[in-house]
Amino acid sequence: MARLPFPRSQVYAFFGPRNYPPDPDHKGIDFGYGMSVGLAVPCAAAGVVIGSGHGSQINFWKEVDHGGGWTTRYHMLGSSNGPGVGDTVAEGQTIGFVGPQSGTSSGVHLHFEVHNKNLPSKPIYGTAVDPLTNINNFGNGSVPNPTEEEKLTRGFAVYANTATNQWAVGGPGTWQVLSGAETGLYSTIYGERVALNDADYQGVARLCRSGKISDVRVYANVTTNVWALGGPGVWFIIPAGQGTLFENLFGEKTVLTDAQFQQLRAALV
Numbered sequence: 001m002a003r004l005p006f007p008r009s010q011v012y013a014f015f016g017p018r019n020y021p022p023d024p025d026h027k028g029i030d031f032g033y034g035m036s037v038g039l040a041v042p043c044a045a046a047g048v049v050i051g052s053g054h055g056s057q058i059n060f061w062k063e064v065d066h067g068g069g070w071t072t073r074y075h076m077l078g079s080s081n082g083p084g085v086g087d088t089v090a091e092g093q094t095i096g097f098v099g100p101q102s103g104t105s106s107g108v109h110l111h112f113e114v115h116n117k118n119l120p121s122k123p124i125y126g127t128a129v130d131p132l133t134n135i136n137n138f139g140n141g142s143v144p145n146p147t148e149e150e151k152l153t154r155g156f157a158v159y160a161n162t163a164t165n166q167w168a169v170g171g172p173g174t175w176q177v178l179s180g181a182e183t184g185l186y187s188t189i190y191g192e193r194v195a196l197n198d199a200d201y202q203g204v205a206r207l208c209r210s211g212k213i214s215d216v217r218v219y220a221n222v223t224t225n226v227w228a229l230g231g232p233g234v235w236f237i238i239p240a241g242q243g244t245l246f247e248n249l250f251g252e253k254t255v256l257t258d259a260q261f262q263q264l265r266a267a268l269v
């Protein structure tokens with residue numbers, strides 16, 4: 001069981017990019033309405049305090065471990081008063097007290113984060129997930145819900161043509177060639193680039209433009225250790241060393257015997 005520290009109606013800044021105060025990487029939500037200095041902050045769920053400290057931008061903070069990789073963080077507290085590192089806390093128990101406005105913040109607020117440390121690190125948000133869509137996942141071992149940004153990047157990747165040094169971002173129904181100035185930004189958003197020879201680069205471009213890239217899966221030949229990306233009309237041999245990259249994009253590989261691998265290839269193309 002878990003709950004937000006305060007009702008959703010008291011949130012005034014959400015997870016993700018924020019215009020004011022400017023923050024391209026807001027890893028939590030801010031409860032701003034109805035806050036006052038000294039207000040007791042209820043803990044989101046039962047757990048153990050695993051961190052406590054102070055930072056110039058975030059004032060006093062605490063972190064609570066709820067098991068299953070789930071932790072919550074409470075920033076903008078006014079002091080270290082309340083439970084400390086090693087103390088167990090119950091759901092709803094006071095974890096700390098709201099502090100005065102500090103850093104670049106626009107007012108008195110509680111900054112609240114939810115992390116799942118079983119997640120692979122994400123390019124922008126680290127292990128933080130949107131508290132509003134994940135608060136009910138505590139304790140049941142479920143996988144965190146994807147954010148809008150993650151849905152946006154699923155199936156998308158940056159591809160680099162090693163022959164021409166042209167780079168593009170590709171995904172279902174999308175193939176956009178990048179200018180030199182854009183390559184760094186897009187690599188940050190979508191992760192490591194996929195380096196391809198000219199023929200494979202053109203093949204992926206066709207796959208993306210047709211939209212068929214959303215129907216493809218990763219297959220591994222357990223006999224030869226050759227991996228392929230397969231789907232309707234598609235059979236692309238994944239370059240050695242790029243298997244994990246493709247699994248991150250298209251989901252975990254399906255392992256096949258050599259005979260199954262050849263049969264699948266014949267059925268698809």
Ligand SMILES: [Zn+2]
Nearest residue numbers: 028029030111
């Ligand atoms: Zn915040």
